[in-house]
Amino acid sequence: MFRSNLMKKFGRLYEGTATQGNPTLLNEIYTELYITESESGEFSNEHEVRQIETQSRRTATEDTAIKCNDIFRPLPGQDKAIRTVLTKGVAGIGKTVSVQKFILDWTEGKENQDVQFVFPLPFREINLMKDKTFSLSELLHVFFPETKEIEISSHEHKVLFIFDGLDVCRLYLDFQSNVKLCDVSESASVDTLLTNLIVGNLLPSALIWITSRPAAADLVPSQYVHRVTEVQGFNEPQKEEYFRKRISDQSLADRIISHLKSSRSLYIMCHIPVFCWISAAVLEKMLSQAETGEIPKTLTQMYTHFLILQTNIKREKDYEKKVTDEDMILKLGRLAFQQLVKGNVIFYEEDLRECGIDVTEASVYSGLCTQIFREEFGLYQGKVFCFVHLSIQEHLAALYAHLSWTNHNRNVFDQITNQSLQSKVMDSFRFQHVSLSDLHQRAVDEALQSKNGHLDLFLRFLLGLSMESHQIILQGLMKQTKSRSDSSEKTVEYIKKKIRTTDSPEKSINLFYCLNELGDHSLVEEIQQYLKSGTIKEAKLSKSLWSAIVFVLLTSEKKLAEFDISKFVGGNNETNKLEVFQKLLPVIKESRSVLLCNCGITDEGCAALASVLRSNPSHLRQLDLTRNKLGDSGVTLLSAGLEDTHCNLEKLR
Structure with missing residues (x-):
């Protein structure tokens, strides 16, 4: 009965409201996600869309891929016992659907049959009980009434607890607490139950799987986590597979895929399964009918069309309502x-x-x-x-x-x-x-x-x-009492001024996307001309144009294989080269091979390179520092980067 109830709950995928949405059989639509083993559960405070844009540049060879059903199995050559797994990934990337597929495969007898009970306890549901007191047995009886007849014990049962959505947890998880619980019949606050279960005081042999968005990944201290995996969303072949499964008319699916590929910013977002679903909903309607409107080319257009599409669906359902x-x-x-x-x-x-x-x-x-x-x-x-x-x-x-x-x-x-x-x-x-x-x-x-x-x-x-x-x-959606009274020119100028003065590459890249939304491509087009003609070495570029170079290189379709400083600055002027090196550091961070010959690299430059080698993930495989006179402190700084566990450097000159 327990398995059968879980199968009913997790066998269908509801897109929209669970009560009114159109359920799809999960096994029909499920597309395998790209999941990798990650080095750590470290905190990330970068906006999630920026993380997606960064991930889209990673090559498959840089990561160790893991199938969802194998997350508790050691990889070849690993002999560690894995009890607690933390899976991180940005919103909509497929963490919850992965959990759902894992449970469904277990209920159908396909995978992980050595586990006798799988208990899914999503944080958004546990939050509703945060002020209550239970024993672990009582908590399980509330969520799974059919288990009342069974006494769960560490000796007799192999069980798995799945805590989905650590990022929405509203309980105070205190891992420093001295309250130690070892008995499943002992009562305590729900947060105390959870921390004791994760730490291993309660049911020490139970498996624990926690999912979280990256910003909350450090809420569970790393010493209690035996493996960190990361859901990267769809890779390139999986994006296409999704649309072909989702759209029954294959020629329409082809047109949707080619339209999305024509807009770099939209295609990058297709790493997120939820965005694929939004795009499929909008483009299926717009490309299959004689629609007069312009096919969405920017993120804002796609989302506004989606909003309109949903209000039309509501009208078709003809709800009685007092609100417009x-x-x-x-x-x-x-x-x-x-x-x-x-x-x-x-x-x-x-x-x-x-x-x-x-x-x-x-x-x-x-x-x-x-x-x-x-x-x-x-x-x-x-x-x-x-x-x-x-x-x-x-x-x-x-x-x-x-x-x-x-x-x-x-x-x-x-x-x-x-x-x-x-x-x-x-x-x-x-x-x-x-x-x-x-x-x-x-x-x-x-x-x-x-x-x-x-x-x-x-x-x-x-x-x-x-x-x-x-x-x-x-x-068609709503009245607007006034139109744009002033042009967007003032805003464009203000953004360009901010690009000149901001020191954060992440912030300036977002500002370039903002110019994109406003239809201003002047800085980017100017840089593309320089890059195509090869005259960039002679050009005297403003700070905002250097920011534009970073934006163009980081958002281009080509993977950053080699960065050679001599392509950006002519002659052997070490001061000029050093300035360019500092301005293009975000590009260096994403490159596999970096040539910095005759650059006059200072201690500050060595510290910057060490941070590139320590970054997670670190892409750099070859670093050429020929004809740079490094001082002792520079060598010490660089060595610290080389010793770091994230460093993947293969050749150093």
């Missing part, structure tokens, strides 16, 4: 924006009420755009809400910010800053005139100040929504 599409999108947008600023991706009933979303009608509201807002009913029937993917939350948040300006002349960032002020001040504040460029510049500043880049994609969407082509797309 426009009001609902604004309410969802407000929720998306407020929670994005707080850094939340999971919401509870009180969060919805705060935005005027009536919880009793939540299922109808989530049905407004069936697949945009997912209401999840767990085994433990508490209500948890989330957007299907973080990027959909970011798009709706940007739409809310844009419409607050067009319809009410409000800057949403000022509303956050001023929400503690008295209403009088707010009323007078509301009548201040805000220009579109004011809103954009404030959003640029907020995104640049964010430590973990959580507003980077929001900014790209916000700028894309202001384009005239977008006003036309949005017309």
